[in-house]
Amino acid sequence: MPANSDRIELRVLTEPQQGSNYRMLLDIAKATEELGYGAFFRSDHYLKMGGVSGEPGVTDAWITLAGLARDTNTVRLGTLLTSNTFRHIGPLAVSVAQVDEMSGGRVELGLGAGWYDDEHTAFGIPQPSVKDRFDDLEDSLEALDKWWYRNERGTTFDYTGHNLQLRESPTLTRPVQEQLPLIVGGHGKKRTPSFAARFATEFNVPFSPAADTARINGYVDSACAEVDRDPGTLLRSAAQVICCGTSDEELARRADAIGRDLDELRENGLAGTPEEVVAKARSYADEAGVSRLYLQFLDMTDLDHLALVADKVLPEL
Template identity: 30%
Template structure:
């Protein structure tokens, strides 16, 4: 199994209590730690503007600005966003941004892309909140624009949602053809979401990586839906790497695990999250597959590997404050799953 990891950027309330003038050092320090090791193949950020589980005045650093900064300060790890919202930026412009960051990084960008869902954030920034049909239509057209600009150097499309006329992307990304059987040349494409009629069909058409819900039952079901779409389109199902995101709460004892959850609760409270939101959020976190002792997490991820999961993107809430959970995961979980 392959592993990636999120760098805290504030969206998950994971920079609370760190002064704004020290937050870049905290993020970049972790990125360089991951870059210097060999556990994590990739580092990731979220493409959001307001915090969750509720909007607050705490920091949320912008994803593609971080991509450019981290591209310049790291050397090995690949750089992704899980996931960029198509409608937040014109897709021709975004294709150009991604190509530039690919050059800054020496060809290490991963394009995570999705239709978007955070309604409060959409409306706050003046994007409205279009229907799911429109958001998915924008996703499909935007992905086509990406493909054309990265492979041909230019794109023309008179779509329902986007119109571009000889939009040029020079220099093209450094990266060439990705996964065998992929229809996309250039930056590897991660399409996130589990919509069975539209999103997973777009995955079958364009994606190198599928990113879906990582709970066992849902992962297995979405995988079979994706397989059917691939069969219908003549795409090799195995050419798409199946991935999922995991909030990791790891400890060697139950007492230490409770300490991690207690710190999570206290940090959300300090950041101004309402008590009802804290309670529901903690309850959801406790149900995740990557919660428990190293042995329990290994067992859960091995089961998912048997269902076809081959790339886990991990998130450690406490990463900016305490690396002990990451170190425990690196020393006891990863070797068992790589072996």
Template identity: 35%
Template sequence: MDIGIHYANFTHPEWPDRLTERLVDTARAAEAGGAELFTVMDHWFQMEQLGGPDEPMLEAYTTLGHLAAVTERIRLSALVTGATYRHPGLLAKTVTTLDRLSGGRALLGIGAAWYEREHDGLGVPFPPLAERFERLEETLQICRQLWSDDDGAHRGRHFHLTETAGVPAPLARPHPPILIGGSGERKTLRLVAEYAQWCNIFGEEPDAVAHKLEVLRGHCDRAGTDYDAITKTAIRMDDPVADPDGFLRLMEEYAALGIELVTLMPPTPDPVGWTEQVCRDVLPRLQQLGPA
């Protein structure tokens, strides 16, 4: 099992002067320590659980572009882009640019979006939930078309594109992997089965994760896609530094279910030191875990 570091909180000591330094140092520590993935949130306002709009939040793809220039190996992604945040054609171009500038390390992490306050605050339309899922699916279709040899028109319910030219093409083949975040059984996991190469399930107990994966397997069977080819990941709020043995016991159960990567968020004022410790003391043991 691999590890991802999710950098969600910029409010660390002396952040007005050290925000960029600490972000870069954490990404470099993750890469040097052997982490597979480094992610940031795609929000305009900080989530209310972490202090809301009064706390710092950087735009995701500008941030990832900067990190592409100061790292060499680690995969980079938003966890996750909301389908309401950018026009699909622009999103495909943005992720292609990240993929090119990073040497083929971009993922397209995407979901339906949920944070209404930031939309209202900055004047961005926030459709009802059903429409957001329609827009998510159409966005996935458009991205795949821009990453294909088909540069023709797209005429959908919500988006009309007259030509889907995408030059240069991404370095990743056949395109940057698509990660869909969330574990909704009727819509989200169906979209994973039909469009994604990665999934990200919210950290639940092993029985709940097992159920979600069985639902995903059923969607794959109906869609005629390969369940085993999907990289299964989960995000957890645990602190493995505080209880490494307990964390690894839980991850052993996750690995037996087929979870291949767990994403963790530094919970301390020192994300660099925490990341170094996780990679040094926990990751080697985590990498020994695998499916039953």
């Protein structure tokens, strides 16, 4: 796996499908920017998960990011991960490039195969088989590469993939950034690491212990070798639930607010005092080569939580 730098970048990850509106997300994004985090990211889901009401509603990921592109100034913005089943890849390519232009080149795209069956049923979104979903994702990644980077502006091209066909497709509106960061992630042994090695600038392992993250990154190293890519050119990241407090009472309150057991969070997430969170974050760097952590702040009304982590954890990493 790539050598880890001395610093670990911390990013804010939100789950708006659990209940949010644009004003709430703007408040968090502005706090992310003001407090010095590396980026504001959001999931791309329409249906709540678990025992929450979903109030005040759900929001669309790329409409949200378009608004934030205009309502923030410096913070980077992205998805972890956009579901490839939600949007045809051509219109998505246009949307992402346009939001990048709106933001002045601050957008990153995380793209995944899609997985949440109930969500697809609830919103009338077709859900192909697992094989077809991964075939479709490979098609989308290849097509994005051709639209944005492999053909001269103003030309057209043809493409035939597993399920996607393009005929005389015009080179689309391109991102402002010379290479818009593209994130691929997951737990798979073969296809996901292969996609990352071929197309991505970052590979993310979500919600896994450091030892498992290291093992999965080993699959990515092997995939890089197969395509003669230096694995050190592929940034490694992880996502973890954050629950930080300076006292037992504060920790218990934050765990209760998100409906999680504190002992379970200590075992499986980044939970504890600032010192404990720092130590566990460093374990991801030391054991798994991770240089970026997405902190999943599940209570989107608790801006003091963001401030505490920015004050006590971020400077130590």
